[in-house]
Amino acid sequence: MATHIQAxxxxxxxxxxCWWGARLYRGPQNQPVEILYSKTKDDSEKLARQFLNESVxxxxxxxxWNDWKRSDLQNKIGLIQVASLDKIALFHIGLHPGKTTEDIIAPSLRKLIEDPKIGKLGVGILxxxxxxxxxxxxxxxxxxxELSHLYRLIKFGGYKPELVSNKLVSLARLVEDQLGHPLYKGDVRTSNWSKPLSxxxxxxxxxxxxxxxxxxxxxxxxxxxxxxxPPLPIHAEEYLAYKLSGVIPLRLDAKAEDGTIMTSETFFGVAMTDSAPSRTSKTKETKTPPTPKLKASTMPKELTDAISQALYNELVLCRIRLAEKAGLPVYRVTTNSVLVSLALQRPLDKDQLLGVKGVGPKQQESYGxxxxxxxxxxxxxxCLPAGNVTTTATCLEPVDHTAVEPPSTPNRTPTRGRQRTQDSPESSPAFGTPVQRTPTLHTGLSFTMADTTLEPRRKCGDEDEDDDSSGSESDSSLPSIDFGTPPPTGIFQLKRKRTTSPVPEHALTASRHLQALIQAKPVSAAVPSTELHTPKKSAAPAIAPLTPHSRITRNKLLxxxxxxxxxxxxxxxDxxxxxxxxxxxxxxxRAPQTxxxxxxxxxxxxxxLVCQQTGVDLLKNVLKFSGQG
Structure with missing residues (x-):
């Protein structure tokens, strides 16, 4: 017994x-599916009669594959296959002699093809x-x-009816998804079908x-x-009768309550999202026309101000609407150069419009x-567009955008390099020496950090006033917090006063005493600044450079x-x-998994939020693009 067992x-x-095939099935009496093959018109007539009583x-x-090389009908269609439960007929009309349809197609086969009561099942059959x-x-x-229509109806109708549409699905995908085995597609598909079959x-x-x-x-x-x-989808050729095109909801073989054609949208009560622009006719459905959108393009270099650019964009949208109304391509209405001239010259009457280069009497009459x-x-x-001002400061009063400069945060330079002197009135030679900055370490700490106290500093010239007089000053007067904001003009004379150290001079160490001699803090402004400054934002942590594979993933996500x-x-x-x-x-x-x-x-x-509104699974796509889905 052991000798017959192999490792x-x-x-x-x-x-x-295991490839899918007809050999996997048996007929009503457990007999294999019969394959019938005809090479002549007479044999095709006998075989076709066996299918005339079938419903589908x-x-x-x-x-x-090279059907364009010869014009004879036998080279345009080589083989017609018809299948029922227990038999499959192969009509090899490429071997039928003759030059006309009557010579090649058997009468019963023609009746089978043209009978609307016999459903012909396939993918992309129309x-x-x-x-x-x-x-x-x-x-x-x-x-x-069309089997793709029925597939989308039963695949998505139960849990995602918004995806039920007339979009096609390949036969191989349908077979593997519904019948459990892949469909064999080899080189035989492109073989010669004009000779007897192997x-x-x-x-x-x-x-x-x-x-x-x-x-x-x-x-x-x-x-x-x-x-x-749900009812069955209508026959595919009926979409042509209703002049329906594009990816649209399925039309079902039933009537709605108002007498119109029932669609997957009306049956499930959910609007389709997996859609593309489509034309409808002879139906009572009404759809809102899409709003013309401006294609992303480079703004012409002749337009340098915001008004001209905004006017140019409006003229482009106007051209799109005029082209749609006239049924013409946009370039037939006018060119970009004419729109640029209109945006720059801005004519107000017909005479001024005719003075614009490129505008003739015909254009003036049609589109002027x-x-x-x-x-x-x-x-x-x-109606002039206001400039976009980005600021985090809260304005309690309306701001006149045409007269007031928008507030902005001054750019900070790296602490290791020498700081550039900003162009401000305080740094001008006419107002004395430039404002000295507090030296800082590469860590950002000030040399005067040790001298910082919680007591408010006195303002220059107010030595005799009470300490409460300085209580209204902001924390920016502390010597350790230096934002580099120069004091307002008019406070300093030609020779600036120096502040007195809060620590007794005799208590300073040698190094601290030297530091006090070479640098003194400028006097804080006695008058509150009227400038509006944007609160500083903490710099976002730098992201390490991405690897080539990570950049590809990032581009896919973009x-x-x-x-x-x-x-x-x-x-x-915009x-x-x-x-x-x-x-x-x-x-x-971070490669999120949940x-x-x-x-x-x-x-x-x-x-x-946008993915949720459009019905897209963001996490699923992230995992797919990263190679984990």
Missing amino acids: ATPETTRPTK VGFDMEWP SADFARLRRFFRLKPRGAV KEQINYAAGDAYAGFMLYHCMNYKRLQMKPA TAWLEVISKFHNAD AFSKLVTRRLPQRPP APPIVSERTLSLIVI VEELERIPGIDGFM
Whole structure:
């Protein structure tokens, strides 16, 4: 007994990949699926009659990959496959003699193709198979059952109905997802279909047609188990009758309460988000026209002021609207150079408009009124765009943006290098020597840190006043806190006074005494400063340089954020990005694995909110881009 047992080896224990095929199924009496192959028109007539009583059949076609080399009909469609539960017929019309459709296509086969009561099951059947039958054989094929539509109905209808659409899904994906085995796609697909078929070609051709038949019954059973069960999608050719195009909600084979066509949106009560622009006609559905958006482009260099740039952007949007109204491309309305001239010269009447280079009588008659209306708005002071002022200071009173300079935080230079003298009135030679700064170490600590006390300093010239007189001064008068803000003009004379050290001179050490001689703190301003300063923000910690792989991941996240941004309705073209590059770098570095870890990343809130609004799983995409999903 032991002599018959062989040791297990990697070759014997390794599982072999099982491809999907018709051989895996049995008929009603447990017999294998029968494959019928016809090479003549008479045999095709006999085979086609066996399928005329079927309600649905699997349908597929094959043709030579180089079909453009010959114009004969046999080279346009080589093989037609039809499948039912227990049999598969292969009509090799590429071997049928003749030059016309009547010579090549058997009457029963033509009846099968054109009968709308017999559903033809397949993927891309309308745009590929039926299109060839119409174009080359002048047939009128009907009854196209697109399996992608049924797949999306049962796949997403139960938990994500907003993804139910007419978007196509490959046959290989449907087979592996619904039938459990991958569909074999080898070089046989591009083989010669104008000669008698080999065994490999027969098995391949029979498999595609039978896959369509089994997919339909498998997915239709799942549809009937849904509560409530949605109606079947309409035949694919009916979308052409309603002039529907693009990625749109599924049309179902039923009528809504108001008499219109029932869609997946009306059945599930959820608007579709997986959509693209589409045209609708002969339906009662109304959709809001999309707001014209300005394409991201470089501002012309001739426009140097904000008013001209804003006017140019409005003129570009006006050109887009005029082009859509006239059904013309935008360049047919006018060129960018003409819009630049309009933004600079800003004509107010027709005579001035004709004086603009590039504007002729025809353009003035067609588009002049719209241009003048846009330009006239910019001559009203109330319509001029205000500059964007970024500040963290809270303004209690309205600020006149046209007269007041926006507050800003002075730029700080590194402590190791020599500080540049800022261009200010106090540093001018006319007002004496420049203000001396307190020397600091590379750590940022002041040499006078040891002299800092909690007692308020007296102001210059107020030695005889009570100590309470200086209590209103801010903490900026402490000698250890030096923000580099020069005192206001008018406080100092040509020769500045020096402050007296709060420590008795005889108590100073030699080094401290030397320090007191070479540097003295400038006197604090007696008059409160009227300038508005922005509170200083702590510098964000520097991020270590990313590796090449991390940069690729960061770029993927950046592209993903732009894709999510485009899904937002009516987003202004000049709106800031939904996530900063620093936050994207932190996502790559920290590599969050859970939602809690993702929420702890600084600056991620806006990104997560937009993804939630558009129905996108941010964490799933982060894991996918980082190679962990």
